[in-house]
Amino acid sequence: xxxxxIIFAIVAILVLGIGGSYLMSxxxxxxxxxxxxxxxxxxxxxILVLKSSxxxxxxxxxxxxxxxxxxxxxxxxxxNSFEFKLLSAFKQLxxxxxxxxxxDGQSPVSGAVNYFRKIHSIRAxxxxxxxxxxxxxxxxxxxxxxxxxxxTTYPPFSKFMxxxxxxxxxxxxxxxxxxxxGSLPKNITSFEGCHNVWTVEEFRDSLSYGLGGNLGRFIxxxxxxxxxxxxxxxxxxxxxxxxKYCNDLYYSANQLDNxxxxxxxxxxxxxxxxxxxxxxxxxxxxxxxxxxxxxTDVSKPSGICLFGGISFVMDSSCPxxxxxxxxxxxxxxxxxxxxxxAKTNQDEDFAESFSAYVLAGDVFRERAKSxxxxxxxxxxxxxxxxxxxxxxxxxxxxYELWNSKHNSLPNVVRDYFTQESxxxxxxxxxxxxQSKWFF
Ligand SMILES: [Zn+2]
Numbered sequence: 001x002x003x004x005x006i007i008f009a010i011v012a013i014l015v016l017g018i019g020g021s022y023l024m025s026x027x028x029x030x031x032x033x034x035x036x037x038x039x040x041x042x043x044x045x046x047i048l049v050l051k052s053s054x055x056x057x058x059x060x061x062x063x064x065x066x067x068x069x070x071x072x073x074x075x076x077x078x079x080n081s082f083e084f085k086l087l088s089a090f091k092q093l094x095x096x097x098x099x100x101x102x103x104d105g106q107s108p109v110s111g112a113v114n115y116f117r118k119i120h121s122i123r124a125x126x127x128x129x130x131x132x133x134x135x136x137x138x139x140x141x142x143x144x145x146x147x148x149x150x151x152t153t154y155p156p157f158s159k160f161m162x163x164x165x166x167x168x169x170x171x172x173x174x175x176x177x178x179x180x181x182g183s184l185p186k187n188i189t190s191f192e193g194c195h196n197v198w199t200v201e202e203f204r205d206s207l208s209y210g211l212g213g214n215l216g217r218f219i220x221x222x223x224x225x226x227x228x229x230x231x232x233x234x235x236x237x238x239x240x241x242x243x244k245y246c247n248d249l250y251y252s253a254n255q256l257d258n259x260x261x262x263x264x265x266x267x268x269x270x271x272x273x274x275x276x277x278x279x280x281x282x283x284x285x286x287x288x289x290x291x292x293x294x295x296t297d298v299s300k301p302s303g304i305c306l307f308g309g310i311s312f313v314m315d316s317s318c319p320x321x322x323x324x325x326x327x328x329x330x331x332x333x334x335x336x337x338x339x340x341x342a343k344t345n346q347d348e349d350f351a352e353s354f355s356a357y358v359l360a361g362d363v364f365r366e367r368a369k370s371x372x373x374x375x376x377x378x379x380x381x382x383x384x385x386x387x388x389x390x391x392x393x394x395x396x397x398x399y400e401l402w403n404s405k406h407n408s409l410p411n412v413v414r415d416y417f418t419q420e421s422x423x424x425x426x427x428x429x430x431x432x433x434q435s436k437w438f439f
Contacts, residue, residue, distance in 0.1 A: 051141035069127040074107035085166040094425035099269040147171040154178035156203035164253035164262040183429035185387040190287035211283040216247035278414040285354030308346025336373035360394030390432035
């Protein structure tokens with residue numbers, strides 16, 4: 001009798017617990033007990049298995065994955081802090097709001113986390129919970145797969161030294177540079193005949209000319225010291241020295257020339273991927289301008305004189321010195337410059353226009369519609385530098401948002417995109433379909 005009661009009780013618990021019809025369907029379809037049992041197990045809260053290399057071995061991330069909510073601090077200046085690591089994660093997903101300025105002086109930590117939550121319809125909170133981490137980890141893991149794929153196609157990647165702790169891995173940085181240089185026409189030529197910084201040799205040469213100091217610096221093959229002047233010379237003149245590459249702008253801990261001993265406390269204005277690539281594009285624009293080969297297709301003299309002559313009174317020594325007397329031809333000139341900084345002189349005009357052409361093609365074309373001088377600049381770049389390739393980049397949304405809040409030009413082109421923290425770069429350099437737009 002006791003046995004019957006116990007069996008009855010077990011059956012009753014099962015039926016009440018998981019539903020009679022559910023159980024019956026298993027019996028009638030001949031399903032085994034193990035699968036019923038596992039379906040019961042799966043309804044219990046599970047431990048999140050972290051997929052990204054970035055978070056996988058981090059003790060705080062592992063603890064959150066077990067269900068322990070983590071109270072976020074505002075402070076992220078120490079490179080070992082979980083908050084700094086979090087911002088590095090958002091950096092790899094294209095976020096631009098990584099500094100205090102993006103959140104009106106508030107810490108970007110909760111700002112970025114809660115903007116990420118908003119995208120995923122998760123309620124804002126001061127804690128980092130398992131659900132938010134799950135989304136973040138998943139997107140990062142996908143990013144890592146893509147980055148690795150792109151990095152291995154980029155020859156200079158073999159020269160990259162490892163990234164500082166808790167910053168984006170070197171594969172990610174390689175993806176950034178490969179993305180930019182891979183999107184430019186193959187025959188684009190910069191200073192001293194370098195092409196679009198794709199081969200190890202082009203990378204080495206660009207590194208020595210520095211792209212305005214924004215690409216980074218050489219260190220020894222074993223990443224333990226800087227090159228001696230003799231080694232540097234051997235490397236530049238005959239490529240007899242092997243080297244590794246350190247980026248001291250992109251990585252917060254390497255700024256202030258700390259390639260060998262990364263800083264423990266970082267600058268509070270963390271550079272976003274878009275900021276970095278914008279800077280590299282601007283500087284590469286300068287080096288393209290210094291190479292007159294690109295710019296002489298239309299006719300001699302040198303193209304920078306032709307380009308500069310659109311808005312500036314050029315000195316009679318042009319083309320030899322590429323100089324202007326920096327006088328602008330017109331006083332009412334907002335419409336003919338892509339940014340305030342472009343008004344500095346013809347070189348900055350070229351570099352700003354160059355970066356806008358690549359990263360904000362949509363904005364450049366929209367603005368060129370209402371100013372014939374700006375249109376001349378766009379056409380100059382299109383025909384003489386970009387081999388008629390045009391970019392469907394930037395998007396008019398941020399430009400319109402800017403216009404709704406400002407009556408002035410942005411100081412630099414990237415301000416259209418980075419003044420508002422709620423923008424995420426998609427890393428794409430879509431080529432404009434020719435049918436979509438005509439001048
Ligand atoms: Zn410049």
